[in-house]
Amino acid sequence: MTSKILEIDLHDAGRDGVYRVVPDDPTTLAEDAARASLRFSRLDLRDCTSHQQALETLAQSFEVPAPREDWPALAAGLRDLGWLSAPGYVLVLDHADVLRAQAPDVYATLRDHLSGVARYWHARGVPFFVFMVFPDNETLDAAIDA
Numbered sequence: 001m002t003s004k005i006l007e008i009d010l011h012d013a014g015r016d017g018v019y020r021v022v023p024d025d026p027t028t029l030a031e032d033a034a035r036a037s038l039r040f041s042r043l044d045l046r047d048c049t050s051h052q053q054a055l056e057t058l059a060q061s062f063e064v065p066a067p068r069e070d071w072p073a074l075a076a077g078l079r080d081l082g083w084l085s086a087p088g089y090v091l092v093l094d095h096a097d098v099l100r101a102q103a104p105d106v107y108a109t110l111r112d113h114l115s116g117v118a119r120y121w122h123a124r125g126v127p128f129f130v131f132m133v134f135p136d137n138e139t140l141d142a143a144i145d146a
Contacts, residue, residue, distance in 0.1 A: 016127050019131050021092075021131045022135070025131065025133070026133060062078060075113045075116060078114075091130045093131070093133060
């Protein structure tokens, strides 16, 4: 199932990772993920100005059971996801630009851990896509790590 966004086949774990998209793209991504039978989650990062807020928001989205008190624990939970039993995952992070501006260290940590989780699933042939929403003028190199 090739998404209209960046012409990515959402079943292709070889293309998974972290991408930048524009504000109009999440609706299409939700539809494409549903057609591909992938689990779709959408988070608003606008108010996540601390590591704890970002951890909680992400953990709730994926229904991660405890422990989730720090990034390594949350990343370990995201490398399991057995309780969700999905053939793959699509995560949209709204207002990534706001998080990057308000809390650059939280943004960098979030991006780095999600990239690591995507690499983990990639090695197992399971699609794990993260799409970070940025304004149109900040998505020129969308196909590179956000």
